[in-house]
Amino acid sequence: MPSSMAISYYFLFLLFPSVLRLFLDDCSDRKVEAYGFKEMTQNFQSQSHVVSLSSLMPAQVCSTPAQGSDILSRGELQVTHKHGPCSPLKEANKKIPSLTQILMDDRSRIKFIHSKISNQDLVTNFASKIPANSGYSLGTENFVVRIGLGTPMQNLTLILDTGSDLTWVQCQPCVANCYLQQDPLFNPSASSTYSNITCNSHACAQLQQSTGNSRSCNTTCIYQIAYGDGSSYSEGYFATDTLTLSDLSSSDNVFPKFEFGCGENNQGQFGSADGLLGLGRNQVSMVSQTAQKYRKLFSYCLPSTRSSTGFLAFGSQVGDHDHHSSSSSSAPQYTPLLIDSNIPSFYFITMMGISVGGKNLSIPQSVFTTSGTIIDSGTVITRLPPAAYSALRSAFRQAMSEYPVYSIEYTYVMLDTCYNLNGYDTITIPTIVLHFAGGVNLSIDQSGILIQANKTHYCLAFAGNNAGNDLGILGNLQQRGIEVIYNVTGGKLGFGTSACSTETAVSTPPPMTAPAPAPAPHPMETQALCTSINIILPQQLI
Template identity: 60%
Template sequence: MLPGTKNLSRLLQLAHKYGPCSPLKGRKSKIPSLHQILIDDQTRVNSIHSKISNQQYSPVADSIVKLPANDGGFLGTTNFLVKIGLGKPGQNFTVEFDTGSSLTWIQCQPCGANQCYTQQDPYFNSSASSTYSNTPCSSNACSQLNSAGYAQSSCITNCIYHVYYGDGSSSQRYFATDTLTLSSSDVFPNFEFGCGENSQGTFGSYKLNSSTDGLLGFGRGQISMVSQTTQKYGGLFSYCLPSTTNSTGFLAFGSQVGNSSSNAQYTPLLIDSNNSSYYYLNMTGISVRGKKLSISETVFKTSGTIIDSGTVITRLAPTPYLGLRSAFRQAMSKYSAAASPDSLFDTCYNLSGYSKVELPTIVLHFGGGAEWNVDQSGIVFGGNSTPFCLAFAGNRDATQLAILGNTQQQTFEVVYDIVREKLGFGAGACS
């Protein structure tokens, strides 16, 4: 039970995809290697960078801006799962949730041989639902989908979505509506989603048999889960990502839960008119061991920063990363350096012989004076048979977008208040 939780009907359990609390069956045989996780993570980051590389970063804080649907097609390594119901009567599905995507989709019957990947649950049977309806090509919803790059332009009768992902994978078929159920009291008729009958690609080499049934989009587009439930939840949701695969977190709607309410700090959410599906933040600095690094705020503004639940390792512009790396290495000088297990990392240590390790504190500074004191679990990445590495990486150049990844978000309740255009974070929120 989560302390301070008042309304469990608006709260879903959030589990790591490969942990013992995962709702997936047979997960142990499908756990990817560290190398594979990082390959998929870099694929996602490359896709995000590629999407915006030719567009100017111009975020504005404007709570009345209507956000168009945008292409959130970068599944990459979304690792956290929730369970939902779809249809009437409801059919249950296990889906990955992603703040970097707006379109929700699941695999639907008929999924023929070589057209869909194997999943744990039966494919969605739209014929068994009394409230299922295909979206007509002539509808406003299909026009919106088409303008966002999700729909095929050759639409004749029923609206056809087609979404591509960063590794070359794709999902397509009918853009439809049906009843979405989160709990007995949280039911949403006419929920817009993709009913996929053709899912191509591997979603990473191990993901072909990942068994998840689809994707729950929490981006900022008008077709996202957030936008479609605004009338009930007021554009407010939060989550806590667990720090280990053996523990669980939560995904909550409409109110803040857990112990973090009293210590939450807030920073403005910004909008990039060219990429309105992402959640932009104003990152202003970094401190290591209580000392702020000498980095101009202009450096952070040049790259821009988003927060993303699907990116694992936080990416920084070269100057902030090199400053962080230098200060971290100095603080860790008494420990033995180790060879990196992957090219993404360049600062690793063999800590197997130590009963206690003193990691330096790392604080990320954001607009409005908010300070994100990264949990110890979010400072280094690795363990077991691999070295521990600094859980940050540098982008190739100063204009590439910085991304606050899910490793640094662990154990915090991260609160997205869309209507008030602010993001909050409070420590010690998971069970």
Template identity: 45%
Template structure:
């Protein structure tokens, strides 16, 4: 569905606004979103990239292994506006919990992004200093993303302005001089919200205590990104523990956010999936992956229960196209008042996340509406489709993640 005039519904009264890159509320200048095959193709590349990172920690691969901390996966569906420097220079960045380096396109870039007229000008900021301001970090950086997009440049330090009341001095970010790949028109860089040393979360720890939350909006609404006390002031959240991922110990932090998924319910009936199914190689929450990936045994149980609950609706006979990973689809043309079963994700510590409507299905064409989950033999990944309109709070120091409903409503 393509809308010309859309009333964009804002999120909470506080926080950094989040928009979908291809939605009508985005100011990024996108007129034509990618088709489903392109989205699914990029999503598969992203998932393969994430799994390749953690496959290196499999027992047979640990010998003589040196992790490459310069590579991260990123999809780029959600955008935020931040500013750097004095006076502030404003840029639109991709929100990414799967990477740590924050960077923006800089003046005199050799290879520029699609909008070469927007770049950070170090000479125009009175508070800018070139090079790293974090000990033992080199002055230059190279970041490669899951779709082979890259950014290379030098680090700089300057004031980061998230909101007028959220200003952080001496923030280290990448000054992108050589940027290749399809980040999308109107996009100036990436806001890294992972757990690495250089992430926005780690660098602002003294001000925000390594706490942030977001609500990822549907295409015709606006979400919010909150830090510190603004994030923790939200109520009615259910928390699950952050756990160590493959290749980490109690004293180390994984770049991704790992949790324990224990079971799934469909229509108030638990599937009673053995917890061992999710135990290896574990579960991550990721803002860049679109479709949630479940272990094949869990997905098969979910699919069977969903089909049983949807038995009165006709299956779609449309032929699956290339890269289409969704295999449980319905033709609801002319059908009114479709009743979708509620799906509940049961995480550790009793954190039950209830999914309805757009959280569980994919498709704007009534002739093909699909269950928005897929099977995998590797990492379980909770994608952004299942996070839409939820409040997701990351408390890294408290080692927990919280979930709440209606995070994007006024």
């Protein structure tokens, strides 16, 4: 005579296929509703970082990641922080700016970008001489690369900027004014391949179209460019010469007749760098001028700390994970690149949502579509729409509730969520994931979540815009440590694996807690449930 327990198991066995089918059907429907965030459960497995505070402090010694030694041998350019110990600009290290100064300069840059959207002119002091048609405050938290210019090659250190088109350098004889730079000024007369561009040339017309520069021209094409802080500018001859992007004895990375600005009247917040490398989208940018060779394909990995190095890659070197990362073999995730006719130089992307500590925040999609979002290598702190930032801040504060708050708001310009961590060696911070169109999930490196303000104060490294229609910006602090891939021709932006990170954070699994009664799960939560279900059968039925 079978026992009552055996009979129960028998009926459970008969009902199990039907129940399982209903469950899986519901999962299938829920996955369709889940906003296209693919593989979300993989990102949610780690809800926090255990961070050593010493890893967020500036180091005095250059520490190149293991994969950094072969960057130059492969024809890539090494990227360093302008004020770090790895920088070729040793003079810059003598004048390291405070966080307050960095944020003030960053705010100037943001203000000018926003003014470009609304067609406002913020430059007044220099407007009578150089109109503010392109560029903005470069700030102080920039990254630099070394390039070669001329024949024979003269080495120069330039600020890389995805928000600018025109590449320019300071030139001899500097007839008007030049700021102090570390390297010798570029000497056009010492290059056998240097040539000025004439006024009636197609190249001069392109310059005017790309920059809005309409200055009268008699014989030689003149460029002039002003920046949004009202005191930074460059002016000189629009010229051509040979650009070299590698120390290798190969012609693969050599570009004759490269168009650039040879500046003889320059002033502003450029530190001791020799000029600027324009990586924007317009015709005069380096990306467009090298399109025949590189197909408008480039990537960079911004070093996660001031004391480490990254890379700038072009063409076939982009996305080469075998030598950039040994920890992961996953392919980059791509989101569409969009164009805005008001500011065509910038790279627009579509933000979809934010997760903190493995939980998707309840932010209406209209919050992000109203503002729009660009990715920018020159902006430091990511700017979010006010509603999105408010949700992020609330979730972050809740996760950090065990730590003492530094309660004086906006002591550090726009940062309003700061902590006094005096006496702590390590802390636990929640993970932050930004979600973009196409199911792309960007997990922010620990160095992009907290920023050190002083010896004891650390702040959330995000800020909110003033208005809901102000342009959102993915800043460089949140891009660090990963390969960011710009496939301009293909119309897509990729986030690759950890390529130059020195991250030492330890990921911890979510705590095991008893489930509490709750309303119907959000589609995101249902997807995680459906993709991670484990069904256990009674041992008697196996």
